[in-house]
Amino acid sequence: MMEELEARLHRIGLHHFRARFRLRGRDRAVVDLRGITTVHRHAEELVERRLAPAEPRNDGRQAPYRGHPVFVAQHATATCCRTCLARWHDIPAGRALDDAEQGYVVEAICRWTVGQYAPHSPPP
Structure with a gap:
């Protein structure tokens, strides 16, 4: 399942719109100051509240x-x-x-964040 996630994230990252996103400035500073563990917890909370309902409020926005x-x-x-x-x-x-789908979404978010934050990433 995780190899499938990696392959899917790679494919998504090749899309013109998706490839433009990078962790920069203030957003990167949140990871610096709070750490990836806190960002992971925030991802869980945000996914549960904003994405997990059957009909999320303002879906798409x-x-x-x-x-x-x-x-x-x-x-x-x-x-x-x-x-x-x-x-x-x-x-x-x-x-x-x-719960499994929420975990999958959080894992995707955190894998991308860690990949952006890795020491081999180019500076913002």
Whole structure:
């Protein structure tokens, strides 16, 4: 399953729109100051509150483009709304996400964030 996630994230990262997202400035500073463990917890909370319901409030517009590394990662990994989850991750809209699906989304977000934050990443 995790190899499949890596392959899917690679494919998503090749998409012109998705490839433009990078962890920069203030969003990167949140990871510096709070650490990846805290960002992981924030991802769990944001996914549960904003993405997991069957019909999320403002679906398609609930994830800002910046302001927190999780929001940037959601756009980069196509986990920003239920339409993108259905299109890119084969997770159907119209029903609540189960625990495994929420975990999958959080894992995608955190893998991208760690990849952006890795020492071999170019500076912002």
